[in-house]
Amino acid sequence: MDYRKLLHLPQKWTHRVVNSHAAWLGAAASLPFMGVLTAVAVTQGNSPDIKPPVQQHVVEALSLPPLQQTAGNNVRYWRDEAVQRGDTIARLLNRLGVRDSDATGFIYSSPLSKNLLKLKTGATLSVELNDQGELFGLRFLNDDENGESVLVAIEKVGDSWQASADAPQTEAMQTVRSVEVRTSASGALAQADVPVEVRTQLGEIFSDQFELSSLKRGDKISLVYETLLYNGTPLTTGNILAVEIERSGSNYQAYYFAHDSESGAYYGADGKPLKKGFNLQPVSGARISSGFGMRFHPVLHALRMHQGIDYAAGTGTPILAPSDATVDTVAQQSGYGNVVILRHNDKLTTLYAHMSRFEAGLKAGSKVKAGQVIGYVGSTGRSTGPHLHMEVRINGQAVDPATTALPTRVLSDSERLAFSRQSVKLAANLKLLRDIPVSVAQLD
Structure with missing residues (x-):
């Protein structure tokens, strides 16, 4: 027998164990069991006469500090x-x-x-x-x-x-909305809680180019408009300040530009007017003395939502039909005084109030041509002096006549510069909306 082989056996066995992954895994898996065996051995080695200490329950009554009562009537x-x-x-x-x-x-x-x-x-x-x-x-x-x-x-x-x-005191805040059309543009805007006044106004901004109802699934609308708040609660809306519509791969933008403190219109990114409007104003050469929106009412001495525009003109000044129309109403109405309403198409009507008198022979159902006299400036109804109050209504909803019906003038060089500066800021808001996932903006 070769005893030298027996001497090498422990060395070979040790070498195999050290270099065997299976052996090491087995050793690691056995460690918890070894711990259990050790614990059992230690426990069995303890004296059975040693008992754990007995727990004691102590109950002590604590006195509460006196409660200071506040007179309820003062709170x-x-x-x-x-x-x-x-x-x-x-x-x-x-x-x-x-x-x-x-x-x-x-x-x-x-x-x-x-x-x-x-x-x-x-x-x-x-x-x-x-x-x-x-x-x-x-x-x-x-x-x-x-x-x-x-x-x-x-x-x-x-x-x-x-x-x-x-009238409540209000504060203006810019509101942004971005929606993607799934079934219809009006449905998407309504789902995003865009007020009906804004939806109506939006439909008129691009009406000379396309109808809002023509938008299809996948088209997008981004809006920046004014909201008037009372104690944080939305009370009414102002103008749309900027809008971008992605329609069938084409991009359309509009920006509101104020001509003065009382009126303004919508222009494209290039500063060109978006709407032609009527060819005539109802009072030739007159200036707008009070614009659309929240205004201080001279009779009621409080802020009121002014749903039209006022022209400064003397009593007896002729009032002209701004375009061909059918006479809808000739009547006397409370605060409006003598009023005439013209229907221009299925959705558009215009109202003229505070007339001193109507044009002879004018009655409901009559046809009038652009430039035809329908009445004369006066101060009937709730009015402090002679002027013409004009309203434009789309499907019965009052909108700003200056942005929907009146002739839109071309901007001067200085106005184009001011428009460019203003539109750059609003364009940044539209870009921000463009970069936000529509589903987020739509649920905001």
Whole structure:
């Protein structure tokens, strides 16, 4: 027997174990079991006479510091409540736990009209209360008899109640929206919560080039428009400031440019007018004295949504039809005074108010030609002096006459420079919208 081979066996075996991956994996897998065996061995080696300490439960009564009570009547807070279908002021106050008979009694005996006190579903009623359910005031937005937004406020001053319905103080904010057409442009804009006033205005900006309804699936619309806020709540909208439409691979842009403090129009990126408008103004050579939008009402001494434009002109100045039309209305209407409404096509109508008198023989159904006299400037209705109030309505929705119907003038050299500077900033906003995923902007 070769004993030298036996001497080499341990060395070979050790070498194989060290260089074998399977051996090392087996050793690693056995470590937890070795730990268990060790723990068992240690535990079995302990004396059975040693017992764990007994837990003790200690209960001690603690005295709380005295609670400082605040007089509930001195703590007031405002609470907003959404108006639900069928809600009245009394029903909503009852839901809020208000049990103030004096307050509810005054509300329905106040000088405000019943229509002003009717709540609109989805509106917000703000109430000032205390913890005892005592009412100190309430506010909500509503429309007056002229369709203008007012803030209805009923407040307790001292020991008496007061009621008012005045135009709210608002602040302007730029709002951006970007949508992709899936079924229709109007549907995509509505889904993105774009107000109907903006949708109507948008449809007219490019109407000389294409109809908004012609947009197809995959086309995109990016918008920058003004929103007027009251206490953070959208109240109404202003002009579209910039818009970009990607239609069938072509790109269309429009930018609003103010000619003065009262009027403006839309121009392409090159500064050229986008709309031709009517060939004539209703009052030849007159200037626009009050533009479309929120304005200070000279009679009511408060801000009002001015749904048209005013021309400064003397009593008796002829009022002309700006284009061929059919007479829709010849009547006397409350704040409008003597008013004529012309229908120019299936969706477009124009209104002329405060006339001193109508043109002889003018009646509903009559056909008029561009430049034909329809009446004369006056001061009838709610007016402080002679002027012409003109409105343009698209499918019954008031839009800015200066941007939809009136002749659009060519910009001067200085205006083109100002337009270029302004449009660069708005173009940056449109580019930002272009770079944002449409699904994000559409859900914003």
